[in-house]
Amino acid sequence: MRSAKDFFAPLAVGAPAPVREVPARPSRAIHFFDPSNPKMAAKVPDMVGTVDVLLGNLEDAVKADKKVEAREGLVRIGQDVDFGPTQLWTRINSLDSPWALDDLTTLVPAIGHKLDVVMVPKVQGAEDIHYVDRLLAQLEAKAGLERPILVHAILETARGVANVEEICGASPRMQGLSLGPADLAADRRMKTTRVGGGHPGYLVRQDPPKGEDGTAQIEAQRATYQQDLWHYTVARMVDACAAHGIYPYYGPFGDITDVVACEDQFRNAFLLGCVGTWSLHPKQIAIANRVFSPSVEDIRHARRVVAAMGDGTGAVMLDGKMEDDASLKQCLVMVDLAEQLAAVDPELKKQYDAIDAEPQGA
Numbered sequence: 001m002r003s004a005k006d007f008f009a010p011l012a013v014g015a016p017a018p019v020r021e022v023p024a025r026p027s028r029a030i031h032f033f034d035p036s037n038p039k040m041a042a043k044v045p046d047m048v049g050t051v052d053v054l055l056g057n058l059e060d061a062v063k064a065d066k067k068v069e070a071r072e073g074l075v076r077i078g079q080d081v082d083f084g085p086t087q088l089w090t091r092i093n094s095l096d097s098p099w100a101l102d103d104l105t106t107l108v109p110a111i112g113h114k115l116d117v118v119m120v121p122k123v124q125g126a127e128d129i130h131y132v133d134r135l136l137a138q139l140e141a142k143a144g145l146e147r148p149i150l151v152h153a154i155l156e157t158a159r160g161v162a163n164v165e166e167i168c169g170a171s172p173r174m175q176g177l178s179l180g181p182a183d184l185a186a187d188r189r190m191k192t193t194r195v196g197g198g199h200p201g202y203l204v205r206q207d208p209p210k211g212e213d214g215t216a217q218i219e220a221q222r223a224t225y226q227q228d229l230w231h232y233t234v235a236r237m238v239d240a241c242a243a244h245g246i247y248p249y250y251g252p253f254g255d256i257t258d259v260v261a262c263e264d265q266f267r268n269a270f271l272l273g274c275v276g277t278w279s280l281h282p283k284q285i286a287i288a289n290r291v292f293s294p295s296v297e298d299i300r301h302a303r304r305v306v307a308a309m310g311d312g313t314g315a316v317m318l319d320g321k322m323e324d325d326a327s328l329k330q331c332l333v334m335v336d337l338a339e340q341l342a343a344v345d346p347e348l349k350k351q352y353d354a355i356d357a358e359p360q361g362a
């Protein structure tokens with residue numbers, strides 16, 4: 001075990017000092033693009049400023065014979081494009097593949113100064129993070145980078161879920177976790193065939209009515225309620241991330257046409273504590289930006305509570321509801337998030353600013 005005193009020492013001589021706090025940068029939508037696809041690659045410069053994170057994907061969904069093209073395409077994009085306020089992330093290939101080492105040894109020297117976060121798929125335990133941590137430090141030192149590249153793990157193996165707390169705490173580089181519902185379903189041997197989202201078979205059913213003789217009428221019409229297959233994993237992920245001061249994200253929602261269910265799934269994740277999600281198609285960016293930004297109604301209410309609570313202690317009644325220190329803390333989470341998002345999203349800023357202009361008592 002490494003001493004806590006050494007935790008913030010660089011893992012290679014000359015590597016940048018690890019961060020002590022993960023910067024809270026807006027990352028409502030992490031938009032995936034395939035750098036080996038010329039049409040997608042050509043759209044990247046125009047997407048800068050329209051999405052919080054652009055992620056060059058090198059792993060699944062990139063064909064095996066396109067892996068080198070994708071890596072080289074990402075290098076070109078990283079070198080040529082000015083990303084301005086938009087973060088640049090990549091998803092490297094899994095650590096047990098023949099490509100992961102070349103992904104890191106190529107990307108860090110070439111575009112390490114532009115890369116904010118490396119997403120590592122199929123993470124099983126702290127040992128995977130330790131491997132990437134040391135390798136990144138060596139490559140950063142060699143490249144003379146001045147700030148450390150952060151690491152994001154995808155939670156998509158049963159062992160990864162079992163080890164989620166140690167993964168989150170494995171390195172000061174850990175920026176966050178995403179749910180990987182497709183790989184996780186396969187690894188757990190779940191009996192689904194979808195990429196994220198719900199399943200109509202995963203439900204609970206209302207109790208049967210009783211007949212005149214008191215027997216249960218099990219064939220009668222009964223309401224059913226579909227349950228969220230991902231609730232348990234997202235909730236575990238949120239707790240592990242919060243405990244370690246890093247950020248949880250939902251992952252892919254594969255049914256691009258079902259924008260309604262996609263919004264529901266994203267909102268569940270937002271309400272449970274996630275800060276963002278993946279976007280697999282430009283139309284999912286708008287959904288993510290809407291869902292992962294606090295609503296004007298929530299901010300209006302949160303600001304009223306903050307104003308009414310004065311020094312933040314005690315209790316007040318607002319609209320017949322009790323507000324106290326704990327509800328104030330929830331409101332402050334919303335207000336802080338709104339401020340961070342307003343700083344990068346002028347349209348949202350206008351909406352939040354308009355609340356101040358509303359007549360008092362409205």
Ligand code: GLV
Nearest residue numbers: 156180181182183
């Ligand atoms: C994402 O990588 C997933 O497997 O769902």
Ligand code: MG
Nearest residue numbers: 060156180183
């Ligand atoms: Mg996966």
